[in-house]
Amino acid sequence: MDNRETGTFKVKAGLAQMLKGGVIMDVTTPEQAKIAEDAGACAVMALERVPADIRAAGGVARMADPGIVEKIKAAVSIPVMAKARIGHFVEAKILEAIGADYIDESEVLTPADDRYHIDKRDFKIPFVCGCRNLGEALRRIGEGAAMIRTKGEPGTGNVVEAVRHCRQVLDQIRELRAIPEDEVSNFAKEHGAPLELCREVRKEGKLPVVNFAAGGIATPADAAMMMHLGLDGVFVGSGIFKSGDPAKRARAIVQAVTNYNDYDLLARISKDLGEAMVGINISSIPQEERMQERGW
């Protein structure tokens, strides 16, 4: 008992390890959270609005009302995550105070700091952060993130950006593996990544924390593809509750992540899912409205 230690990096990164092979679903009400849990979600992300609606509404998007997060927490037994704005350490402290299980320092919300991310080591609650490349991933881990996800382009139902970000990270890990040891310091400089973490990735051949897909996943096939690309699990934001039959689609995506190699099963569960969310082509979104550009 006297040697008990809470808030260690091991327990923070460990919870992410327990989420592997699972689907984390965006929900905005306790009822949706129940649907997600019953469908087999391994966690839910409690929000006031899903990314597609945030995108449509415009204006400033902030942390959800803590009351909504608490109600969702009371409705389910699985972990409940919540989003704080990039750099908004007080929103994060509030989410920690109400006992959320994980914080997503998220580009889906409007950044609160245009230079600095939250110092995530200063919390007992773990953080997940988005990335587009290895340098960004390692900067976030250096700041204390215990889990990483691709940024993708949230609220679009278009998987192309998540695929790009995933492949980018993997390409750069391969590049890092291939260079001689005395060039690692220059690699760290060029990618804006902490040198020690670059050395670790070079040695292990993978990120030191769990890495999920996020940003544009809308179908079981999308989810299975991200697992094939080597990611550990999947966030589905607007893709479920903006579709025609959320419960059925949620169940299908859960099965797709477990059985990403079983194409007969994928064919079966992809049938009659009702309408998918409306998709948006990335080229039609002006640069300054792309959420993935947020974060430094």
Added chain:
Amino acid sequence: MTPLIGVLALQGAFREHIDAFKRLGVGTREIRALRDIAGIDALAIPGGESTTIGKLLTDTGLMPATREKIASGLPVFGTCAGMILLCEEIEDSSQPRLGSLKAKVRRNAFGSQVDSFEENLLIPELGDPPFPAVFIRAPFITGIGDEARVLATVNKDGENYIAAVRQDNILTTAFHPELTADDRFHKYFLKMIGNSAKRTT
């Protein structure tokens, strides 16, 4: 001959169990579908989300088949979510389960993630040093029959609860030996498998 260990790979930290068994030189097979379960000598059920794994056990048809194999003596090692799925009674929950162990378990027994912790546990059966136990949104057992062998307890608000227990062919821990480099629980399980193989041959 070394045993073939099935590792339930529906969701959660199954890779970490596979790595631990690999370090000990034992072969493993990922169990994702009914066809994978034939011919295994033992089963590990990893940490993860017990509701998710329970749902997938049901959807895949693995639930009754696995339950039957455990009932007929298949050695099984469940950690965290694995402990929950193995227990017959889950406090305040009707979620799907294997229910092989006559015990009552409490989910998220310590609270939210901020209450997750590491603690070195004294486990007489494993000897020195204390075991580095990682509790993540962990359960504990609140009730079990006298015939069970309690291996470790954990304290909450001055009360001791069961954190690791062995009964017949079932070994289960509320914490995650698969997240540490200490393989003593995995070795202990291999010994259980060896003994049960000797009995059946």
